[in-house]
Amino acid sequence: MSDKKPDWMVEVFITLKPSVLDPQGSTVQQALNSMGYENLTDVRLGKYFQLTFRGSLARPQVEKQVQQMCDKLLANPVIERYEFKVPPDPGSRRVSGRA
Amino acid sequence: MRFGVVVFPGSNCDHDCFHVIQKVLQQPVQFIWYAAGRFPKVDCLILPGGFSYGDYLRTGAIARFSPVMEMVRRQAERGGAVIGICNGFQILLEAGLLPGAMRRNRDLTFICKYVHLRVDSNLTPFTRRIPQGRILRIPIAHGEGNYYCDRQTLARLKAEKRIVFRYCTAQGQTSPDANPNGSLENIAGICNARGNVLGMMPHPERCMEQGMGSTDGCELFLSLLSAARSALSA
Numbered sequence: 001m002s003d004k005k006p007d008w009m010v011e012v013f014i015t016l017k018p019s020v021l022d023p024q025g026s027t028v029q030q031a032l033n034s035m036g037y038e039n040l041t042d043v044r045l046g047k048y049f050q051l052t053f054r055g056s057l058a059r060p061q062v063e064k065q066v067q068q069m070c071d072k073l074l075a076n077p078v079i080e081r082y083e084f085k086v087p088p089d090p091g092s093r094r095v096s097g098r099a
Numbered sequence: 100m101r102f103g104v105v106v107f108p109g110s111n112c113d114h115d116c117f118h119v120i121q122k123v124l125q126q127p128v129q130f131i132w133y134a135a136g137r138f139p140k141v142d143c144l145i146l147p148g149g150f151s152y153g154d155y156l157r158t159g160a161i162a163r164f165s166p167v168m169e170m171v172r173r174q175a176e177r178g179g180a181v182i183g184i185c186n187g188f189q190i191l192l193e194a195g196l197l198p199g200a201m202r203r204n205r206d207l208t209f210i211c212k213y214v215h216l217r218v219d220s221n222l223t224p225f226t227r228r229i230p231q232g233r234i235l236r237i238p239i240a241h242g243e244g245n246y247y248c249d250r251q252t253l254a255r256l257k258a259e260k261r262i263v264f265r266y267c268t269a270q271g272q273t274s275p276d277a278n279p280n281g282s283l284e285n286i287a288g289i290c291n292a293r294g295n296v297l298g299m300m301p302h303p304e305r306c307m308e309q310g311m312g313s314t315d316g317c318e319l320f321l322s323l324l325s326a327a328r329s330a331l332s333a
Contacts, residue, residue, distance in 0.1 A: 016202075020247060023205055023281070073164070076157055076193065078200035079247055 005055030006091030008062050012074060012084040015046035020079045049074060055090035062086050100327045102128040103141035105171070105187075107162045112148035112184065112304060119307045120145075124320055133165040142327060143180035144171060146187025148240070148302060158201055158243045159189035168194055180224055180323060181296045185241055188288070188298035197289055197298045198256070199248030205281025209242040213312060214279055216287050216301060217267040220260045223294040224326035225319045234271050235264075235315040237301040239279060239287075244300040246282040246289075256289060264288035264299055 016022045022044050029043035051069075053062050066084050075082040087093070102120045106113045113130065120128040131138045133151075151162035162168075168190075175181050175196050183191040191197045204210060218226055218233045229235075248256070256262050264287040268277040273285040280300075288299030303316030 019249075020202065021205075021281075023203055023207055023245075027207060073160065074156070076160065076200050078192075078198075078249070079202060 007055050008051075008053040008057065008059075008086065008090045009093050010051040010053065010062065010066055010084060010086050012049040012051060012066065012070060012082060013046055014049075014070075014075045014080050014082045015044050016079055017081050047074075053090075059086060059088075100126050100143060100324055101139075101141045102126055102143050102145060103131045103138065104128060104145045104147055105131045105133060105167055106147075107133045107149065107151035107165060107167075107186075107190075109151045109153055110147050110149035110186070112186075112302065115302075115304045116145050116147045116184070119304045119316070119320075123307045123317070124324065126324070131167060133162070133167045135170070136166050138167075138170060141174075141179070143182065143323060144174050146171070146181070146183040146190055147304075148185030148187060151186055151190065154186075154243075157193065158186060159191075159193040162186075162190045163194040172196065175291065175296045178293060178295050182225060182319075183296075183298040184302055184304065185239075185244075185300055188300055189243065191296065191298045196296055197291055198252045199246055199283075199289070201243045202245040202247050202281075203243055204241070204245050204279075209240075210244075210279050211238070211240040212279070213238045213306075214287075214301060215267050215269050215271075215277065216264040217271050217273060218263070219265050220263045220290070221322075222260050223263055223290045223297055224323050225290075225297045226263060226322055228322035228325050229318050232271065233318075234267060234269070235318060236306070236313040237303055237315055238305050238312075239301045240305075241280070241300055244280045244282060244287075246286045246300075248283065253283065259292060261290050261292065261294075262286055262288075263290050263297060264301070 024045045025043040070082045216235045265285040306313035307316040
């Protein structure tokens with residue numbers, strides 16, 4: 001048995017800002033509409049990241065570092081916005097209801 | 100005039116740029132490796148087209164953290180000429196040396212063809228010899244050239260005459276159907292406030308010799324050379 005702390009599993013979601021046209025999303029929406037899903041009114045495509053941090057890091061440090069990573073590299077603030085989920089404890093896989 | 104062509108992992112227009120500088124313009128030119136922390140002073144730095152770092156994450160997003168970018172930034176700050184072509188333009192945007200960002204092309208396809216460009220500003224050393232309103236034929240080749248910036252930035256670009264090239268018809272109309280990629284206001288190229296940093300999606304280096312379909316790319320570099328000559332004699 002190892003007493004090593006399990007890793008933090010962080011999820012990052014990046015999407016185009018609502019004001020920025022998303023040609024991929026529009027194309028997917030049109031395809032779904034033509035497949036008969038007529039009540040679908042909008043699709044926005046984005047990027048999903050899974051970041052793994054050492055479990056020894058404290059939660060606020062994880063949050064701070066993820067935010068820095070998003071600001072510096074993962075998202076482009078001119079056209080994109082981001083959100084991320086850090087679970088309450090290292091080891092928990094998912095905090096949101098997202099599939 | 101001494102030129103440097105920056106080579107990122109994935110650049111693929113670096114040799115084209117080197118070739119036209121050396122053989123067509125007959126000026127001294129050297130390659131500059133992306134990992135270089137220092138290099139000999141050059142008068143014009145070219146960030147060439149290609150797919151730096153495989154375009155992973157976003158075009159230019161990873162290249163902007165290359166060691167060489169510190170020297171690119173200094174070159175821009177001291178007023179030296181910097182031109183980013185295609186992927187080079189995307190890198191300049193990600194680096195914040197030019198404002199705005201690139202989105203996927205409106206129709207989601209990679210577009211490789213000749214387009215018409217209207218020269219809307221000759222306040223840069225790259226266009227000072229070209230009469231405003233002149234129409235150039237220069238090819239594009241990109242999947243992400245759909246330029247975007249917010250309203251305030253656009254107003255500033257216009258007020259400061261920093262929109263250098265716009266996609267247009269053969270007659271010079273910047274109509275929506277002359278816009279290949281959905282770019283805001285048909286923008287094909289912009290410069291910084293000082294005019295010494297230019298970013299453009301079209302490839303002037305691909306049309307500088309007879310047999311290439313156009314020699315309009317020469318106009319930019321001949322402007323630059325004449326700007327350098329008058330700076331020397333001033």
